[in-house]
Amino acid sequence: MADILEIKKVSKTYNADSDNPVVALDGVDLNVAEGEFVSIIGPSGCGKSTLFNVIGGLIDDHHGEVLIEGRPVDGAHKDVGVVFQEESTFPWRTTLDNVAFPLEIEGVGKEERDALARKFIKLVGLDGFENHFPAQLSGGMKQRTAVARTLAYEPRIMLLDEPFGALDEQTRMLLGDKMLEIWSALNQTMLLITHNITEAVQLSDRVVVMSYRPGTIKEIINIELPRPRSSEVISTPEFGTYVGKLWTLLREEASRGMEEAEAEIAAT
Amino acid sequence: MSKLHKMPIVVGLIGLLACALILEYSVDAGWVMQLVVPRPSDTILAFPEVQADMDLFGNFFVTLAMTAAATLLALIIGVPFGYFLYRNTRYGVAYEGWLAAAFAAPTVLLYPLFLVIFGRSHATLIAMGFIPGAIPIIIQTRQGLLGVSKTLLNVGRSFNVSERDMFWKIQLPSAVPTIFTGIRIGVMYTLVNIVAIEYLIDFGGLGRIVSEMYFRFDTPGTYASIIAVVFVSVFFYWGFGRVEKWLRPV
Ligand SMILES: Nc1ncnc2c1ncn2[C@@H]1O[C@H](COP(=O)(O)OP(=O)(O)OP(=O)(O)O)[C@@H](O)[C@H]1O
Ligand SMILES: [Mg+2]
Numbered sequence: 441m442a443d444i445l446e447i448k449k450v451s452k453t454y455n456a457d458s459d460n461p462v463v464a465l466d467g468v469d470l471n472v473a474e475g476e477f478v479s480i481i482g483p484s485g486c487g488k489s490t491l492f493n494v495i496g497g498l499i500d501d502h503h504g505e506v507l508i509e510g511r512p513v514d515g516a517h518k519d520v521g522v523v524f525q526e527e528s529t530f531p532w533r534t535t536l537d538n539v540a541f542p543l544e545i546e547g548v549g550k551e552e553r554d555a556l557a558r559k560f561i562k563l564v565g566l567d568g569f570e571n572h573f574p575a576q577l578s579g580g581m582k583q584r585t586a587v588a589r590t591l592a593y594e595p596r597i598m599l600l601d602e603p604f605g606a607l608d609e610q611t612r613m614l615l616g617d618k619m620l621e622i623w624s625a626l627n628q629t630m631l632l633i634t635h636n637i638t639e640a641v642q643l644s645d646r647v648v649v650m651s652y653r654p655g656t657i658k659e660i661i662n663i664e665l666p667r668p669r670s671s672e673v674i675s676t677p678e679f680g681t682y683v684g685k686l687w688t689l690l691r692e693e694a695s696r697g698m699e700e701a702e703a704e705i706a707a708t
Numbered sequence: 709m710s711k712l713h714k715m716p717i718v719v720g721l722i723g724l725l726a727c728a729l730i731l732e733y734s735v736d737a738g739w740v741m742q743l744v745v746p747r748p749s750d751t752i753l754a755f756p757e758v759q760a761d762m763d764l765f766g767n768f769f770v771t772l773a774m775t776a777a778a779t780l781l782a783l784i785i786g787v788p789f790g791y792f793l794y795r796n797t798r799y800g801v802a803y804e805g806w807l808a809a810a811f812a813a814p815t816v817l818l819y820p821l822f823l824v825i826f827g828r829s830h831a832t833l834i835a836m837g838f839i840p841g842a843i844p845i846i847i848q849t850r851q852g853l854l855g856v857s858k859t860l861l862n863v864g865r866s867f868n869v870s871e872r873d874m875f876w877k878i879q880l881p882s883a884v885p886t887i888f889t890g891i892r893i894g895v896m897y898t899l900v901n902i903v904a905i906e907y908l909i910d911f912g913g914l915g916r917i918v919s920e921m922y923f924r925f926d927t928p929g930t931y932a933s934i935i936a937v938v939f940v941s942v943f944f945y946w947g948f949g950r951v952e953k954w955l956r957p958v
Contacts, residue, residue, distance in 0.1 A: 497866075498862055515868075516867070518868065530860065531958060532881045532882075532956045532957065544877075573958040574958075590866075
């Protein structure tokens with residue numbers, strides 16, 4: 441399979457001209473094959489969201505290059521859809537109108553875009569809530585609305601920034617299954633940021649472990665569990681081995697991150 | 709939940725009625741000078757008299773129309789100007805303080821100047837109503853746009869929206885609640901200014917009637933026409949509430 445996405449030596453420093461620059465990313469290299477499911481895991485503040493902003497063309501003062509099918513990305517790209525970490529549904533639009541938003545922007549007629557939006561709403565399991573406003577939905581439902589909205593854009597590469605971060609373990613597991621279902625139905629390339637090791641192993645072909653500041657790639661683990669998978673795979677011994685391996689890698693980074701953050705707070 | 713909680717209008721009216729009864733009794737008992745505050749019942753009886761004498765109802769619509777025109781003008785100029793101050797940070801920072809200061813100024817006192825420019829006309833009323841109405845709309849538009857969530861802007865950018873769609877479909881709806889706070893404040897000041905000018909220059913709608921009743925020492929008539937002004941304000945408060953609900957249902 442050809443690489444649809446190539447990230448070459450990407451670095452990004454916030455407040456570069458100030459007294460305390462923050463090196464969020466430092467020389468990140470990553471290739472992703474078409475149709476692959478890759479999770480990115482790393483301590484809080486290590487630059488995961490920043491990496492997505494670079495891939496999505498939302499940051500332009502970075503170093504290095506992002507290529508999609510060999511062509512460098514400059515600004516937002518039709519092939520890349522982002523689901524943001526923060527609450528991102530439009531509070532003044534119903535679920536249906538939220539999901540239809542990217543189609544509306546593209547000038548798709550009302551009837552056609554509503555029909556398409558309904559399809560994606562069904563796919564994320566929100567049918568019956570088409571006419572609800574975000575304020576009338578739970579946190580998880582809002583995030584699913586955001587996922588459906590990005591799916592409706594029909595990007596070839598989906599960037600999911602902890603879409604289910606705030607949910608309880610059981611719901612998250614079921615939504616994980618949902619994501620796998622969607623992924624196999626739509627044949628998209630998925631990049632998922634998560635704090636949850638179980639989720640990363642359950643869903644991915646590869647798990648990218650990032651190090652704490654400066655954000656670099658510490659290790660990439662191939663997950664060779666058979667597909668199709670569902671949340672049942674969690675109880676197998678192979679699964680446990682992967683989780684253990686990732687946990688060890690992550691613990692080093694997380695504790696280093698905590699220490700540095702504490703030192704920083706103490707210094708100020 | 710009690711039934712009363714579900715009927716804010718009824719509860720409000722009951723409260724109003726209670727106050728009226730207390731006032732009625734106080735006037736009767738001589739605690740309140742009748743020359744200053746008439747009996748609520750006399751005020752109510754004054755409505756048909758003022759109507760017959762000076763067409764209260766018709767003038768209600770004159771003041772309403774003047775206020776609507778001034779507010780519309782304040783919106784047409786205030787929202788784009790607020791957007792301009794938002795886009796041009798330097799101007800925004802530079803002018804916000806001045807605007808707030810200007811809002812505090814009693815612009816109503818400038819009416820002789822406006823009389824010179826526009827004469828004793830509807831244009832004077834609209835212009836004098838426009839000034840205090842536009843300022844809070846400008847300030848709140850800028851604040852509302854500054855407060856738009858960065859994530860929502862990024863959603864727009866990630867879907868490649870044009871600058872135009874970004875404004876109409878993301879920034880403006882996000883800012884609606886804040887802008888409407890400005891409109892609500894603005895429309896009240898517009899109304900007060902317009903009625904005051906009507907009173908001062910003896911021209912136009914309800915303010916002119918208040919002035920006429922006042923000079924006739926017709927206290928119940930004065931109160932009746934002031935209550936008509938309150939109805940104008942209630943109308944706008946209710947109307948803008950409806951519009952906001954329509955723009956931002958939840
Ligand atoms: N707009 C910004 N200005 C300045 N610094 C920023 C900005 N955005 C992020 N940073 C800094 O860059 C670093 C990486 O941030 P980023 O949001 O990419 O982390 P993350 O890995 O997504 O964290 P989390 O898992 O908590 O979401 C952090 O230390 C953060 O403080
Ligand atoms: Mg993040």
